[in-house]
Amino acid sequence: MxxxxxxxxxxxxxxxxxxxxxxxxxxxxxxxxxxxxxxxxxxxxxxxxxxxxxxxxxxxxxxxxxxxxxxxxxxxxxxxxxxxxxxxxxxxxxxxxxxxxxxxxxxxxxxxxxxxxxxxxxxxxxxxxxxxxxxxxxxxxxxxxxxxxxxxxxxxxxxxxxxxxxxxxxxxxxxxxxxxxPRKWEPATVRLAGECDEVLSAFLRGQLIVMLCLGVIYAIGLSLLGVRFGLLIGMLAGLASIVPYLGVIVGISVAGVVAFFQFGDWLILLGVAAVFGFGQVVESVVLQPKLLGDKIGLHPVAVIFAVLAGGKLFGFTGVLLALPVAAMIMVVLRYLHEHYKNSTLYDDGVTSIQDKESQ
Known part of the structure; x- marks a missing residue:
């Protein structure tokens, strides 16, 4: 063996x-x-x-x-x-x-x-x-x-x-x-593959659709306000939404500076905030529950680390593979953690001692 x-x-x-x-x-x-x-x-x-x-x-x-x-x-x-x-x-x-x-x-x-x-x-x-x-x-x-x-x-x-x-x-x-x-590995491998498919499909399909919808909402809203570079800022904010809250932070900062410099009026900042606030409401109420749910489970810090590490190791190809690989690694780690919690290494003798003390 x-x-x-x-x-x-x-x-x-x-x-x-x-x-x-x-x-x-x-x-x-x-x-x-x-x-x-x-x-x-x-x-x-x-x-x-x-x-x-x-x-x-x-x-x-x-x-x-x-x-x-x-x-x-x-x-x-x-x-x-x-x-x-x-x-x-x-x-x-x-x-x-x-x-x-x-x-x-x-x-x-x-x-x-x-x-x-x-x-x-x-x-x-x-x-x-x-x-x-x-x-x-x-x-x-x-x-x-x-x-x-x-x-x-x-x-x-x-x-x-x-x-x-x-x-x-x-x-x-x-x-x-x-x-x-191998026949003895097939059940566990198929189970892991199914979980990886759920995570990847939720992330790749769901997150891409969320990013696209947010980019369109931001771009249309900023364009209706008359903000210069509205399409560019909106789409960049949508792409940055791959990390939770990063898109709205980047978008509202850049759009706010551009809008204030263009109009010279503090009231325009309220319009910019309303556009990104509407996008956040749509994401929280409609997009996230319908498209993503709780299937991904990738922490924002893990997303940032995966992208940077993938780009450092394998260049542009690494950036493309970073998040799918990170999602699959997360599934495998959850599987190993489950087996670890059920192993004697985790509670060897402790449970029996606690049971005796309680008696």
Whole structure:
């Protein structure tokens, strides 16, 4: 038995080393796995209604492609334009902050912040000037490295192809993996896999929908108020909502500064607060209970740590995998903790002694 565990540990170590070694080429495959995992339930529902698997997958894949293409054509250009306008406005906002806010802070606290603000403003202006040449520098480097350009385009082109075939054979792959498990491990593994699927489906599907809905609510509300960069700030706040309360903190801070600088009226801050307050009410009353419930259980600190650790270890691929892996690790730790509480290591002899003392 001990030898078998050593074999399992050795195989796992070799697989981990292999994946780390080929990490640069894994990104399109991991993206495809996530897309196939998110789309499989819809394909299963269409298949249950009498459609063939191939036709179901084709319909789901076409719908997914249409959503992605429309997003790239309609939303991304607006976000990119607003991002450029926001970067251009930052030096002006910082100058206003230095001339209007800093003197009041100095009069109230006696702290001299002018030197720090000057350094911050100079650094911001220098970096802003440099950002104008980023695209040109990137294009020049790509043009000098045709092989890198071909590899990048190839990775992007692989995503729809791999996604289609993974989605087509998803149930077959899952069935073969289950049949390959050792028979004595299958019940526990299937149970853990089911719990992991509940957590992942709640997080990936539910949290993504919550983030999207909040981003839309914030973007529409800020745009109706006439706040500049409303779409950009709203969508960024929606993305930041992956960590509880981080989205509303970031969004209301940035939107408040931009709105006050734009209108020069303190009353506009009440409108900004109302937009984000409405988003929080919708999230608490409708989105969280309906889409997430209590299935995730990932602490906000664990979310932050997982994202930072994944990015540090595996780059962009690690960021993509951080939260799903953290969710699965959480399920496994709960399973081990349950076994630990039922083991003799936890209460060996203590329970019997307490029973005797009570008698």
């Amino acid at each position: 001990q030898r078998q565990w050593w074999v399992v540990a050795g195989v796992a170590a070799v697989m981990l080393w292999f994946f780390i070694s080929i990490e640069p080429v894994l990104m399109p495959f991991f993206v495809s796995m996530v897309l196939a995992y998110l789309s499989d339930p819809l394909a299963d529902r269409l298949e249950a209604r009498g459609l063939s698997r191939r036709l179901s997958v084709t319909l789901v894949f076409s719908l997914l492609s249409l959503v992605i293409i429309l997003t790239l054509l309609l939303v991304v250009p607006i976000l990119w334009r607003q991002l450029g306008q926001l970067i251009e406005s930052l030096p002006v906002i910082l100058n206003w902050f230095q001339s209007s806010v800093v003197p009041r802070i100095q009069s109230l606290t006696g702290m001299d912040l002018s030197t720090d603000i000057d350094q911050m403003r100079q650094t911001l202006v220098d970096n802003w000037k440099e950002t104008g040449t980023v695209a040109a520098t990137l294009l020049s480097q790509v043009s000098r490295s045709g092989l890198a350009l071909v590899a990048w385009i190839g990775n992007i082109a692989l995503i729809p192809v791999v996604t289609f075939y993974l989605l087509l054979d998803w149930d077959v792959i899952v069935g073969k993996i289950r049949n390959s498990l």
